[in-house]
Amino acid sequence: MLLRNKLHALCSGILMLTALYTHAQTQHSFALSDTAFMLDGKPFQMISGEMHYPRVPREAWRARMKMAKAMGLNTIGTYVFWNLHEPQKGTFDFRGNNDVAEFVKIAQQEGLWVILRPSPYVCAEWEFGGYPYWLQNEKGLVVRSKEEQYLKEYEKYIKEVGKQLAPLQINHGGNILMVQIENEYGSYGSDKEYLEINQKLFKEAGFDGLLYTCDPAPDLVKGHLPGLLPAVNGLDSPAKVKKIINENHGGKGPYYIAEWYPAWFDWWGTKHHTVPAEQYSGRLDSVLAAGISINMYMFHGGTTRGFMNGANFKDETPYEPQISSYDYDAPLDEAGNATPKFMAFRSVIEKHLLAGQQLPPVPAAKPTARLPTINLTQAGGILQNLPVPKSSPKPLTFEDLNQDYGFVLYRTTIKGGKSGLLKLQELRDYAIVMVNGKTVGTLDRRLKQDSLPVTLPAGNVTLDILVENMGRINFGKYLLQNKKGITEKVWFNHTELNNWKMYTLPFKNLNGLKYQPVTYKGTAPVIKKGSFNLDKIADTYLDMRKWGKGLVWVNGHNLGKYWSVGPQQTLYLPAEWLKKGQNEVVILELLKPEQTLLETSEKPILDQL
Numbered sequence: 001m002l003l004r005n006k007l008h009a010l011c012s013g014i015l016m017l018t019a020l021y022t023h024a025q026t027q028h029s030f031a032l033s034d035t036a037f038m039l040d041g042k043p044f045q046m047i048s049g050e051m052h053y054p055r056v057p058r059e060a061w062r063a064r065m066k067m068a069k070a071m072g073l074n075t076i077g078t079y080v081f082w083n084l085h086e087p088q089k090g091t092f093d094f095r096g097n098n099d100v101a102e103f104v105k106i107a108q109q110e111g112l113w114v115i116l117r118p119s120p121y122v123c124a125e126w127e128f129g130g131y132p133y134w135l136q137n138e139k140g141l142v143v144r145s146k147e148e149q150y151l152k153e154y155e156k157y158i159k160e161v162g163k164q165l166a167p168l169q170i171n172h173g174g175n176i177l178m179v180q181i182e183n184e185y186g187s188y189g190s191d192k193e194y195l196e197i198n199q200k201l202f203k204e205a206g207f208d209g210l211l212y213t214c215d216p217a218p219d220l221v222k223g224h225l226p227g228l229l230p231a232v233n234g235l236d237s238p239a240k241v242k243k244i245i246n247e248n249h250g251g252k253g254p255y256y257i258a259e260w261y262p263a264w265f266d267w268w269g270t271k272h273h274t275v276p277a278e279q280y281s282g283r284l285d286s287v288l289a290a291g292i293s294i295n296m297y298m299f300h301g302g303t304t305r306g307f308m309n310g311a312n313f314k315d316e317t318p319y320e321p322q323i324s325s326y327d328y329d330a331p332l333d334e335a336g337n338a339t340p341k342f343m344a345f346r347s348v349i350e351k352h353l354l355a356g357q358q359l360p361p362v363p364a365a366k367p368t369a370r371l372p373t374i375n376l377t378q379a380g381g382i383l384q385n386l387p388v389p390k391s392s393p394k395p396l397t398f399e400d401l402n403q404d405y406g407f408v409l410y411r412t413t414i415k416g417g418k419s420g421l422l423k424l425q426e427l428r429d430y431a432i433v434m435v436n437g438k439t440v441g442t443l444d445r446r447l448k449q450d451s452l453p454v455t456l457p458a459g460n461v462t463l464d465i466l467v468e469n470m471g472r473i474n475f476g477k478y479l480l481q482n483k484k485g486i487t488e489k490v491w492f493n494h495t496e497l498n499n500w501k502m503y504t505l506p507f508k509n510l511n512g513l514k515y516q517p518v519t520y521k522g523t524a525p526v527i528k529k530g531s532f533n534l535d536k537i538a539d540t541y542l543d544m545r546k547w548g549k550g551l552v553w554v555n556g557h558n559l560g561k562y563w564s565v566g567p568q569q570t571l572y573l574p575a576e577w578l579k580k581g582q583n584e585v586v587i588l589e590l591l592k593p594e595q596t597l598l599e600t601s602e603k604p605i606l607d608q609l
Helices: 002-025 058-071 100-109 133-137 148-168 192-204 217-223 238-248 278-289 340-351
Strands: 030-032 037-039 042-044 047-051 075-079 113-119 176-181 210-216 229-233 256-260 293-300 311-314 317-321 374-381 390-392 407-415 418-424 430-435 438-444 451-456 460-468 490-492 500-505 526-534 540-543 549-554 557-563 570-573 581-589 597-601
Touching (some): 030 210, 047 058, 058 100, 058 293, 058 340, 075 100, 075 293, 100 113, 100 148, 113 148, 148 192, 176 192, 192 210, 210 217, 210 256, 217 229, 217 238, 229 238, 238 278, 256 278, 278 293, 278 340, 374 581, 407 490, 557 570
Parallel strands (some): 047 075, 047 293, 075 113, 113 176, 176 210, 210 229, 229 256
Antiparallel strands (some): 037 042, 311 317, 374 526, 374 597, 407 500, 418 490, 430 438, 430 460, 526 581, 540 570, 540 597, 549 557, 549 581
């Protein structure tokens, strides 16, 4: 009897696995008619939401997909980020949170289609628009152009992406419906030959299904490649959407808004952007009623962790680095919970369901907790944790030092006993100036600051300048001027300072840092460490309002940047990265080294300047 039961269970398991495999291998077709997308020969309206795999902990991907289904989405859109997958030239990484193929497969398991946007330029409020920093070290390389070096590196990269994702296209049994080439290229250039090369490289990488382009309406003519479906960004008038696509697609559809914006992003020192749901519910209703397919940018923004935020810069506006929270006032908040906007959009989508269709119930909000005050008991000064330096007569940029993100400390010795103006020519982007180990001032590119008065004590003086890369520009013509650090010269009283030592501090991990009990009394930047115990695990938010500027790691995960200028004052700490028992927190604090106490909150604070 026992043997028969075991055999029965084994056979049932095999049958179940076979069924799952057969389902995954079910062949579907996806094509364009003159008016609609055709899935398996029937009209199909994409109701898609953008969600980026690196902005969500891998452990939470599936839960976010379930939320997408509950709002009524049938498709997920995502970019693919070159700088994550080839962080150094020739070194590819598709592991852990970079496992985009697994992200796509989970979407399929949850009954969602995928729109893939590997570009390789993505914008996305992401460091360098997704380009890896090292492209700037390739002599003569010009991004988004037909320049030979760029195309060579682009080809290698897109072929690696193709190995991961081309087998997951719908015409190969997967769930990727369409693949976007380039990204809003019309806002940058108008070279159709360059777009043709993009198409060719994608096809050679195995992307042999439907390809399309997307552009804002004013730039669509410049950015569209004849023969491919043109999608439009930023419009929500059905008549205008149909008109511009008809004009650029032989008088026919189908009609697709590749980026439909229910809100906007934030940058440091400016008001938090919010848009009430009622402003967009009616527009969503009219677009869906007209049979137009959409991709909400964003459905769920998540968090831009580590050093991956980008920045905007135009001639008429200052440098604008983006904050770590990518909450975006999206339907799903930063922690993955339904907002009033989510419920309003769900109600609209429900009106347009096919006969017999029903939306799954909305999962409950994740629990949150306020933790007891955390005491940081150990401290290590930045100046006591320096690596072996590199020497040069002139200051070297991050790129010269083969460093991608983080900080570089520039050190030189000068004769003291005088006062004068210290000037950093083309500082990028934020500097803390120290004299004999004591902070004497800061310089901020956002505020167009490049100089400050300094008094030097008598004798030989050590001048240290700690420079932070606050995010490379991700949009516009300044993509080509994105080197970081002290990018030109340093002057004191109109005399150029030479003979520099550069200490690289990328903070990729926290290995090897030296700490002492927290009796640190200096004014220079400091690394603080502490621990806290949990018997229950829940989401929480680190309240950084009493701190100055820096980054936080919990259990080795870089949660992103904080800065008292706001509007973001908390850092989201996902439950998925906490554990029962002891947890470790490390804070790099640049401006208030005396701080030792860390508070938490049950709610985010994203709107305090």
